[in-house]
Amino acid sequence: MRESVVAARPGVFEDELAFTREVPDLDVPWSRRIALFVRNQPLGTIGLAIVLLLLFTAAFAPLLAPYSFEYGVADERLLPPSWAHPFGTDASGRDMLSRIIYGARISVTVGFGAVAIATGLATIVGMASGYFGGFFDLVVQRVVDTWISFPALVLLISFVSVFGPGLWNVTFILGVLLAPGASRVIRGATIAMRHQPYVEAARCLGAGHGRVLVRHVLPNVFTTVIVLATVQLGAAILAESTLSFLGYGVPPPYPAWGSMLSGTGRAFMLQSPWLSIWPGLAISLAVFGFNVLGDALRDELDPRLRGGRRGS
């Protein structure tokens, strides 16, 4: 885009053109961008590696898991870690490694599902509220105020108790609950865009509100959306595991990481401490990965988000 603007101007020298071509970041190839990211954000790169490992594990769980996650062997109950069972076995004789591997599927499904719903809702509501402003914004923001006044976990448990547990219910409810907070951030980014000259220019050229929002505002708040979604993935996985731990998440036999740590297994943890180690480690690692990646993406993509909320 930058090139065409320069070229359209008459009387531009060849070398000036060459100079402008070196600077813009639009032409940097992906391989170079990734190399830059790895060099500038070592911790973020570790986060990216963890996230990729999590996705890989979830996608290929049936190929990676050495045993079934559902059926155990009666003779092999509560075995300590060994070559045959690197993470040991649980009270039903099931291989812990296989259960952790399959557990990644639940975390990834709920996490990405909920964040997709939350991000979609938040982008629509936040952009509309920030762009149109006025009375509409006032009303929408009071509704958002109301929603974010509830402690997320309490509302989550209450809603799951009303609608019933299960993979899709949890995903949907979590998605709806994460949306209001996210919409506020996207609203903020939209307000910063609203009076930019290019938005006003598009309006003057006769573009309708819908077109301005989709073609001009959305691309500019997109980095905010991506950074927000990454951080929320960590929060969603943590929320799902907490819910499963309390017994209101994804019901057995599905091996949700949180439920592996919950009440009934507690008695067995006393004689087999490894039962309490692996699920917690898996959750912490996944959340750590998303948080660190989110931090790094924010530093690289969206300097405006640095520093967090100040006043209100």
Place this chain on the structure above:
Amino acid sequence: MSPSYAARRVLLALLTLWGVTFVVFALVRLMPGDAVTALLQDYAYAKDVEEMRHTLGLDRPIPVQYAEWLGNVLRGNLGESLRSKTPIASELTNRIPVTVELGLLGMAIGLLIALPIGVLSAVRQHHWSDYAARALAIGMLAIPAFWLGTLAVTLPSVWFKWTPPLFYTRFTTDPLRNLGIVIIPAAILGLGLSGTLLRLTRAQMLDVLRQDYVRTARAKGLRAGAVVVRHALRNALIPIVTLIGLQVSILIGGSVVLEQIFVLPGMGRYLLEAIQYRDYPVIQALNLLFAAAIILSNLVVDLAYGWLDPRVRHA
């Protein structure tokens, strides 16, 4: 602080609280089917169903139900538990102190960890201790409280044959025994909070340490410690106060989990018991109270912020 700033904040808080009552009221009525059918399942005669519906007031028009419920709430009547048939308000008088103690202690421990480490991390930016502190903060954000709680209950008993005390004693009965019980869950709660607080403390200190007045303080020969504590930290604390208010939501979520693990008879455990038995009036009352606590703490933070930072109240 100008009266109009304070009045606007109070009005906004009341408006939000009003919105909260709608959500809480709708919670029970959102159920697919009917709360009563879920409560009684298939084990009830038609007469019982009608009676239960009448007890819950579900046989009247929705606006009437709302008005009556709101009127009762405003008079301090939160209704009766379906399970124990006792007034919820009297049950809460026993449970609120437990949760408040856990929350305050957790917050204090969180600040005790976050403030010194955050300040040190900023003063020694790019030193290895700074990197260690930042890694610690990110780690604290990622480790789930329920895992730490589970480990705290199991590992000591495996290694040292020692279990944290699981029989609750009131503070008024035996303060030392009570503290011995609450300190471990409070420490876990505090560790969870310290991640966010530490990151903000460090960021604010870095910001403030670059200000001109800090350089002036150094130039006139003040000791480094005095500059950091008296000049820098005091100003860096302002946004941290805001964040403390925002942590109340996380504190409540954490106390639900930790009260469950450590068998503390607080509000969080009450919520889980109510959910287990589908005790809807209790679920309603607790959601309302938790939201009210958060709105109140946000209001206090907004007002304190206006008082601490003159720029805000004139903006």
